[in-house]
Amino acid sequence: SSEVTQDPAVSVALGQTVRITCQGDSLRSYYVSWYQQKPGQAPVLVIYGKNNRPSGIPDRFSGSSSGNTASLTITGAQAEDEADYYCNSRDSSGNHLVFGGGTKLTVL
Amino acid sequence: EVQLVESGGGLVQPGGSLQLSCAASGFTFSDSSIHWVRQASGKGLEWVGHMRSKVNNYATSYAASVKGRFTISRDDSKNTAYLQMNSLKTEDTALYYCTRRLVSCGGDCYAFDYWGQGTLVTVSS
Numbered sequence: 001s002s003e004v005t006q007d008p009a010v011s012v013a014l015g016q017t018v019r020i021t022c023q024g025d026s027l028r029s030y031y032v033s034w035y036q037q038k039p040g041q042a043p044v045l046v047i048y049g050k051n052n053r054p055s056g057i058p059d060r061f062s063g064s065s066s067g068n069t070a071s072l073t074i075t076g077a078q079a080e081d082e083a084d085y086y087c088n089s090r091d092s093s094g095n096h097l098v099f100g101g102g103t104k105l106t107v108l
Numbered sequence: 109e110v111q112l113v114e115s116g117g118g119l120v121q122p123g124g125s126l127q128l129s130c131a132a133s134g135f136t137f138s139d140s141s142i143h144w145v146r147q148a149s150g151k152g153l154e155w156v157g158h159m160r161s162k163v164n165n166y167a168t169s170y171a172a173s174v175k176g177r178f179t180i181s182r183d184d185s186k187n188t189a190y191l192q193m194n195s196l197k198t199e200d201t202a203l204y205y206c207t208r209r210l211v212s213c214g215g216d217c218y219a220f221d222y223w224g225q226g227t228l229v230t231v232s233s
Contacts, residue, residue, distance in 0.1 A: 033219035035153075042205060042226060043153065048219035086153050090218055095169055097143070097155040097218060 003091045004032075006100035012077045013108050020072045020103045022087030030090045032070035034063060037084045037102075046085075047072055074105075082107045110134040110222045112206050117227030120196055128191040128227055130206030135222075138162060138184040141209040143220060144191050146202035146229075156204070159189065174200075196231045203228050 004024035012018035022032055031050060035043035045054050047063035060075045070089075074081055087100040116128040130142065143158040157170035159180040168180050179192040189206060203226040210221040 029216065031217040033213070033217070035220075037153075042223040043220075044223075045210070045219055045221050048210060048213050048221075049217040052213075054221060084152075088153075088155075088218065088220070096171060097158075099145075099153040099155060102152040 003098045004087055004100045006103045009104045011106040011108055015076055017075045018077050020085050022070045022100045023068055025068055026089055026092045027068050027070050032087045032089045034072045035086045077107050079107050112222055112224035114206050114224040114227035117229045119230045121233050122231055124196050125194045128204055130189040132187045137187040142189040143207050145205045145207055148202040198231050201231045
């Protein structure tokens with residue numbers, strides 16, 4: 001079992017906004033990072049820290065956090081955003097890292 | 109260009125051992141914390157463990173599922189990290205990635221900015 005949890009699947013209509021969430025007690029103390037993974041590919045970092053995007057990540061991706069819940073928001077979802085999304089943070093002890101179980105995003 | 113290239117995967121019997129390598133290039137390897145993350149087929153990502161840099165005394169940390177069986181090491185002169193896996197179990201079957209901690213993300217932030225393409229480990233009799 002993971003110390004951070006995600007909804008297994010979310011869908012969004014093309015061009016609409018979708019929020020993917022990650023919950024866990026450790027998120028009250030640590031920021032979450034978010035990764036996009038497409039089939040057969042390695043994960044790609046899309047959001048880290050308070051709300052930072054690595055170079056090359058479209059600005060339709062944003063992050064936020066409140067209490068024990070962190071969110072990844074895609075504003076104006078595109079077909080190419082269909083992928084699995086994982087959150088990652090420290091665990092409650094602060095000594096280990098944990099990943100959420102992943103959310104499969106379908107763009108309709 | 110930052111690159112991480114894993115190698116050493118293969119088929120091994122339960123109870124056996126295997127050593128994976130992660131060859132790095134395009135950045136100052138000796139300053140970086142290197143992690144191993146695995147992914148069983150059709151499943152999610154699982155953090156395996158990491159080794160910090162020399163300035164952080166090469167400290168290591170492991171997931172409970174592998175502690176005592178897996179050992180991470182590094183050779184900064186070769187820009188290479190290693191994952192020694194002993195007493196392998198069928199549930200260790202996965203694609204193993206090495207990844208680098210994003211340097212600018214410190215303290216209450218943790219992120220991995222570059223990943224290799226992974227090496228497949230299959231534990232089966």
